[in-house]
Structure formats: structure tokens, C-alpha cells
Amino acid sequence: MANLIKLKRSAVAGKAPVVGDLELGELALNTYDGKLYTKKDNGTASIVELSGGSGTLSTITGDVDNTATGYFDLPSGTTAQRPGTPNTGMIRYNSTLGCLESYVQSAWQVIANTTLDYGLITSAADTTFDYGALS
Secondary structure (H helix, E strand, O other): OOOOOOEEEEOOOOOOOOHHHOOOOOEEEEOOOOEEEEEEEOOOEEEEEEEOOOOOOOOOOOOOOOOOOOOOOOOEEOHHHOOOOOOOOOEEEEOOOOEEEEEEOOEEEEEEEOOOEOOEEEOOOOOEEEOOEOO
16 A cells, blocks of 8 residues: 655745644645655654755754765865854865764864874873874
């Protein structure tokens, strides 16, 4: 037996459904903004935006499990393309620097460098060791 998917639509910019507009499992599409919505109810009914008109996914809150064995595709861009208002914990690949970076303590920090240059490492006793690039 086939499942019926109900689809509501609007071509009005910025229009989003409210809880009373959708039944559980029903979808609503804003064709002007390119956004898709559904209703969820985990004890409290709410509307969830499934996709954004900008081609990016909506913010995900909560823990996310990934059981895939392939890869996780991080955002990538040049130093000039960093987000204008970054948040602590953001992670991206910086193609200008050739490294993974994270936004921590109000600054972009290198997580992993493709050249594996560990450079200067300072111990807890403030003794500095220069391990340089590893080959």
C-alpha cells in the first residue's frame, strides 16, 4: 500500500506554516524561498525547516550520530571566504592555508595541517622543542 504525502505550497516570500497548518507527516513548500517544512511532535508540536533557499541546510540542534564509514564533507573555502560572524566551534577546511581550522577563543585556529609541520611545541615546564616538518 502506497503512503500518501500531502504537499501544501506558497509562493509568498517569507511565508512559513504554523503548527495548525500541517498534519504530522505533511509537507509544505515555499516555492519563492525554496524552503521545505514539516510538522514534528515529540511532546511539543513544532514546524521544522528541512531545507533552505540558499542551498544550505538549516541549523541542527542536539547530538547527531553518524554511522557511515565513508566520509564527512566539511565546508571548504579560502581565508577571505571565512564566515563574517563565526561562532565558537565552527570547523572548516581553509584552502588558502591548506589546513583544517576551527573558530575558538575569538580566533581561527589550525587543527590539522596537510604538511604535518608540528613546529615548536612547548611543554608544561615551558621547555620548547622544534620538531619541524615530518617526512
